[in-house]
Structure formats: structure tokens, C-alpha cells
Amino acid sequence: MTTVLVIGAAGKTGRAVTAALTSRGVDVRAAVRSARRAETAYAVGARSISVVDLETGSGLDEAVVGVDAIYHLAPNVHPDEVGIADRVAGAAARAGLSRFVFHSVLHPDDASMPHHLRKAAAEKVVRAHLPGATALRPAAYHQNLVDAVLAGRLSVPYSLDSPFTNVDLGDVAEVAATVLTRPGHEGLTYELAGPEVLSVRDQAHVATDLLGRRVEVSHVALDDWVAGPGTSLTAQARDDLLAMFAAYDRAGLVGDPATLRRLLGREPRTWAQALVAS
Numbered sequence: 001m002t003t004v005l006v007i008g009a010a011g012k013t014g015r016a017v018t019a020a021l022t023s024r025g026v027d028v029r030a031a032v033r034s035a036r037r038a039e040t041a042y043a044v045g046a047r048s049i050s051v052v053d054l055e056t057g058s059g060l061d062e063a064v065v066g067v068d069a070i071y072h073l074a075p076n077v078h079p080d081e082v083g084i085a086d087r088v089a090g091a092a093a094r095a096g097l098s099r100f101v102f103h104s105v106l107h108p109d110d111a112s113m114p115h116h117l118r119k120a121a122a123e124k125v126v127r128a129h130l131p132g133a134t135a136l137r138p139a140a141y142h143q144n145l146v147d148a149v150l151a152g153r154l155s156v157p158y159s160l161d162s163p164f165t166n167v168d169l170g171d172v173a174e175v176a177a178t179v180l181t182r183p184g185h186e187g188l189t190y191e192l193a194g195p196e197v198l199s200v201r202d203q204a205h206v207a208t209d210l211l212g213r214r215v216e217v218s219h220v221a222l223d224d225w226v227a228g229p230g231t232s233l234t235a236q237a238r239d240d241l242l243a244m245f246a247a248y249d250r251a252g253l254v255g256d257p258a259t260l261r262r263l264l265g266r267e268p269r270t271w272a273q274a275l276v277a278s
């Protein structure tokens, strides 16, 4: 049986990738920050747990023993994303592993977003250790906005009219499971964008029609965001996200869905389908 080590397995993306792998009969070893997160990973089908500290690398060499492949993702807007990639890919290389998939982001070379540039640098570091590594570059997930929509209000600190090709996290996880378990994806980079171009205002309209109750939409002033959600963040994470909001104001985040369509062998899920499924 194939065994895959999933980094960050108790987080939003890691849970989806773990569930997609285990639904295909793959044995998942979940790398978690603390044993307290074990239940979260077991709940989506992980068979075993490795406690790993991505910031120091402790536990990594033990976690990679006996696995066939690694799915690597970094904690959100982490300042040392490149160092983390170096530690995880380095452990994989020392263990003689070649199948390695890195969870990057759509348009990692966009210089207006420092956390995107860190993903571009992390892709390079991974491939310095493992030239055959695969990189997935997902757009923003539909699921980021689902809870707010179900609560009746979408409030964002960027333009309500900017265009986005958001992607379904389940579709991303399905592609992750494919490239981790089937040959033919070595050394390749895949952009994973959703099938529609929608603004946040469009998304609220679609949700209003679908749910049969009004979903309000509003713009949050940056000062209010900084004094509200921004207070729980480090200064660097706050600045990274402010740069992202400015980039979203200018151009949104738009990619081409063709690669995702080809890899899935079907139409990617729409915003409405993601809402129905949640």
C-alpha cells in the first residue's frame, strides 16, 4: 500500500488532501504540530501521526521513514516558508524519496505580494533538493467564503468588483491525490484555477439566488480590518495580507481553468456547487 506523509494535515488544506488520499485507499501519515491535533487528522482518515515542528525541523527525519511520497504545504503567510520548504524537501532527499508535491499558489511570481514571492522561492528550494518535485498552484478556495455566506454577509477589505477564479478545495485535493499516486507528473507545475470569473458581489448574488435568502455584501475599510481581524496577526502577516488586498483591488486573482479541467477529467466545481456541497 502507498504511504503518503501529509504536512500540515490538521489544517484546512491538509484535511482535504488527507481525505482525498484515504478515500482512494492510500495510507496517510499525518504530520501535525502537536499530538493534540491527532484526532483532527484521524477524523479524515489518517492512519498514523508524526509530530513535527516545521520551524526547527524536529521530527522530520523520523516522519519520512518508510513513506513513498510527501505532500508539503506551509502554514499560511509564514515568514520562514522558504526555510520550511528547505527542511522538508531536505529530509525527503536524505531519505531517498523522489515523489514530492509542493502546495504553492496561483501566480507565485507576482512581486506585489511578498507571501507569493516566498512561494516562488520555496518552489525553487524544493526543486534544488528534488528536481522531480511537482508544484500545484491553486487559486483562492471557494471554501474561504462559505461560512460568511451561510451567516448571511460577505465582508471583505478589498474591491467587491475585482475578478476571481476561485477553486474548489475538494478539486485541488483530488488533483493532489492524483499526482501523489500516479506517474507522469514529475517535475511539472500545475495552475489550478476555477471555471468561472466572479467578483465577491457576484458570489453574493449567486448565493442569494441559491439559498433563497439575502446574502449582504460590504467592503471593510482597511483601518477597520487592521483594528479588527488584523490585531491577532504578527506585523509581517498583517503587512503580507494588506499587500494582498491592494493586489486584489488592482486585479483580483485570475487564472486559467484548462489545466484543472484536464487533470480532473471533468468540469471543475463552480461556486454554486461548492455552496450546495457545504
Ligand SMILES: NC(=O)c1ccc[n+]([C@@H]2O[C@H](COP(=O)([O-])OP(=O)(O)OC[C@H]3O[C@@H](n4cnc5c(N)ncnc54)[C@H](OP(=O)(O)O)[C@@H]3O)[C@@H](O)[C@H]2O)c1
Binding pocket: 007, 008, 009, 010, 011, 012, 013, 014, 031, 032, 033, 034, 037, 052, 053, 054, 055, 073, 074, 075, 076, 077, 103, 104, 105, 106, 138, 139, 140, 141, 144
Ligand atoms: N486559502 C487559500 O485560498 C489558499 C489558496 C492557495 C494556496 N494556499 C496555501 O495553502 C497553505 C495552507 O493553508 P491552510 O489554510 O490550509 O493553512 P492552515 O489551515 O493554517 O494549516 C496549516 C497547518 O500547519 C500547521 N502548522 C503551523 N505551524 C506549524 C509548525 N511550526 N510545525 C508544524 N505544523 C505547523 C498548523 O497546525 P495547527 O493545526 O496546530 O494550527 C495547521 O494544521 C498556505 O501555504 C497557503 O498559502 C491557500
